Amino acid sequence: MTAAQIEVLVVDDNDDDAVLIGHSLSRAGLPVRLTRAETSEEVTATLAGRPVDVVICDYNLPGVRAEDVLVQVREHDADLPFVLVSGQVGEEKAADLMRAGARDFVLKDRLTRLAPAVQRELHEAAERRRHRHTEQQLRQAERLDSLGQLAGGIAHDFNNILAVISGYATILNEELGPDHALHADALAIEQAAARGSGLTRQLLIFSGLEPSRPELLDLNVVATDMQRVLSRTLGDDVELTTMLSLNLPRITIDRSKLEQVIMNAAMNARAAMPSNGRLTVSTEVVRETGHVCLSIIDSGRGMPPEVAARAFEPFFTTKGRGKGTGLGLATAYGVITEAGGTISLDSRPGEGTTLRICLPPAEIAAPASTLVRRPPSTTGRILVVEDEDGVRDIVGRILRRAGYEVHAADDPVEALRLVHDGLELDALLTDIIMPGMYGTQLAAELRKIRPALPVVFMSGYTSGSAPGGEELPADAPLLHKPFQSENLLNALHTVLH
Ligand SMILES: Nc1ncnc2c1ncn2[C@@H]1O[C@H](COP(=O)(O)OP(=O)(O)O)[C@@H](O)[C@H]1O
Ligand SMILES: [Mg+2]
Numbered sequence: 001m002t003a004a005q006i007e008v009l010v011v012d013d014n015d016d017d018a019v020l021i022g023h024s025l026s027r028a029g030l031p032v033r034l035t036r037a038e039t040s041e042e043v044t045a046t047l048a049g050r051p052v053d054v055v056i057c058d059y060n061l062p063g064v065r066a067e068d069v070l071v072q073v074r075e076h077d078a079d080l081p082f083v084l085v086s087g088q089v090g091e092e093k094a095a096d097l098m099r100a101g102a103r104d105f106v107l108k109d110r111l112t113r114l115a116p117a118v119q120r121e122l123h124e125a126a127e128r129r130r131h132r133h134t135e136q137q138l139r140q141a142e143r144l145d146s147l148g149q150l151a152g153g154i155a156h157d158f159n160n161i162l163a164v165i166s167g168y169a170t171i172l173n174e175e176l177g178p179d180h181a182l183h184a185d186a187l188a189i190e191q192a193a194a195r196g197s198g199l200t201r202q203l204l205i206f207s208g209l210e211p212s213r214p215e216l217l218d219l220n221v222v223a224t225d226m227q228r229v230l231s232r233t234l235g236d237d238v239e240l241t242t243m244l245s246l247n248l249p250r251i252t253i254d255r256s257k258l259e260q261v262i263m264n265a266a267m268n269a270r271a272a273m274p275s276n277g278r279l280t281v282s283t284e285v286v287r288e289t290g291h292v293c294l295s296i297i298d299s300g301r302g303m304p305p306e307v308a309a310r311a312f313e314p315f316f317t318t319k320g321r322g323k324g325t326g327l328g329l330a331t332a333y334g335v336i337t338e339a340g341g342t343i344s345l346d347s348r349p350g351e352g353t354t355l356r357i358c359l360p361p362a363e364i365a366a367p368a369s370t371l372v373r374r375p376p377s378t379t380g381r382i383l384v385v386e387d388e389d390g391v392r393d394i395v396g397r398i399l400r401r402a403g404y405e406v407h408a409a410d411d412p413v414e415a416l417r418l419v420h421d422g423l424e425l426d427a428l429l430t431d432i433i434m435p436g437m438y439g440t441q442l443a444a445e446l447r448k449i450r451p452a453l454p455v456v457f458m459s460g461y462t463s464g465s466a467p468g469g470e471e472l473p474a475d476a477p478l479l480h481k482p483f484q485s486e487n488l489l490n491a492l493h494t495v496l497h
Pocket of ligand 2 (some may be wrong): 268326327328329334469
């Protein structure tokens with residue numbers, strides 16, 4: 001039992017009895033504070049006015065029936081302990097009251113029983129509340145789960161649509177050239193599509209539907225590579241500083257998800273520094289644990305404790321409808337914990353915010369990859385398999401413009417037929433989720449004929465365990481729709497060489 005004061009509401013018409021009740025409780029060492037009520041109005045007023053921990057009610061009240069007080073109390077709070085005290089009560093009556101929800105029943109000449117009864121009731125009520133709280137959390141988790149499924153369900157189609165919009169906007173842009181009067185309009189379309197895809201991606205990552213491709217990374221390299229995009233996000237009036245500890249152990253995490261986390265933090269920092277400020281990105285090793293940490297420190301307005309306490313909650317936002325989604329930190333939390341790390345906030349109003357991400361060091365340090373960059377060559381025969389006409393067309397146009405020879409099929413069976421009929425190809429570019437056969441299965445089939453066939457997958461999303469779907473082969477990159485034409489061309493170039 002905690003030493004906190006116990007608020008007791010005594011419903012009794014008799015002063016002396018109320019005093020006796022109070023005495024018996026304090027004598028037993030319970031730190032009680034008593035409020036007395038005689039009428040049902042007084043009971044209502046007390047319950048409304050202040051928190052009450054336990055109600056002790058006399059059975060023989062002149063103005064009100066104990067049964068009615070009980071109903072009143074139950075309506076106010078189903079878990080509030082209710083103990084009946086009485087000089088005389090028939091056994092039957094007592095049984096009725098217990099059935100109606102009175103938790104215990106003490107005779108006035110046996111008041112020594114009262115304190116243990118109150119203590120037990122308080123304990124049980126706390127248990128019931130804890131239980132209810134757990135149930136609520138479970139329900140919340142279930143809600144989030146179905147939301148995730150919903151998001152996953154539309155994300156596929158939605159990303160296809162965005163791929164078409166952004167693909168054509170890019171072509172428009174290039175055709176119009178920077179001096180054309182409509183160039184800015186086409187650019188705006190491209191940017192809006194990019195924002196749409198950012199939002200879907202956030203939802204997919206958040207709901208765990210986006211498969212992770214963990215890789216061995218140097219946090220310093222990620223932080224350095226992101227400098228350019230960060231400074232663009234932050235704008236001119238935020239000063240960006242990067243402070244790196246050298247020779248970090250490497251970590252294992254999905255790179256694009258980690259970048260999303262850093263981006264989310266930067267956007268929050270940006271919003272907290274409306275006029276100007278400083279953002280510091282720093283890396284370090286925690287000597288005791290070997291964990292590698294990334295801190296993102298802003299000089300913004302900070303958070304009051306009640307906001308900080310809820311900041312990681314999904315859909316919690318202080319930014320108002322249409323401005324914030326409340327998914328930024330929730331997503332960050334999901335990504336970092338999935339990778340075995342921790343994420344925490346330190347913030348005070350007016351003093352800025354530090355978001356700290358710590359990741360465990362990768363067990364085996366693999367040799368640094370030696371990446372040889374070649375000049376992009378864009379010749380070769382590409383088989384594009386995609387069931388969405390719009391996506392297939394735009395991908396075809398991007399590839400042809402770059403110099404590739406493009407063959408298109410609108411489903412895997414058609415693709416297999418083309419190959420059996422003698423089509424020679426240098427690479428396969430395929431959607432994953434298509435009717436009849438998954439792109440992964442198609443790739444496996446074609447690799448039976450040509451084991452080293454270069455393959456690039458594109459997908460609105462893949463749930464790693466799609467029924468009948470195969471694991472993505474490690475040597476085949478996955479492009480998330482909608483993709484920039486630059487990324488598509490890079491991916492193809494990489495697998496072709
Ligand atoms: N760097 C920060 N400075 C001040 N407040 C922040 C910062 N980061 C997050 N917050 C608070 O936490 C809330 C939740 O953040 P987030 O999950 O990214 O959702 P959103 O940005 O869409 O509101 C924000 O609305 C804001 O009140
Ligand atoms: Mg945010």
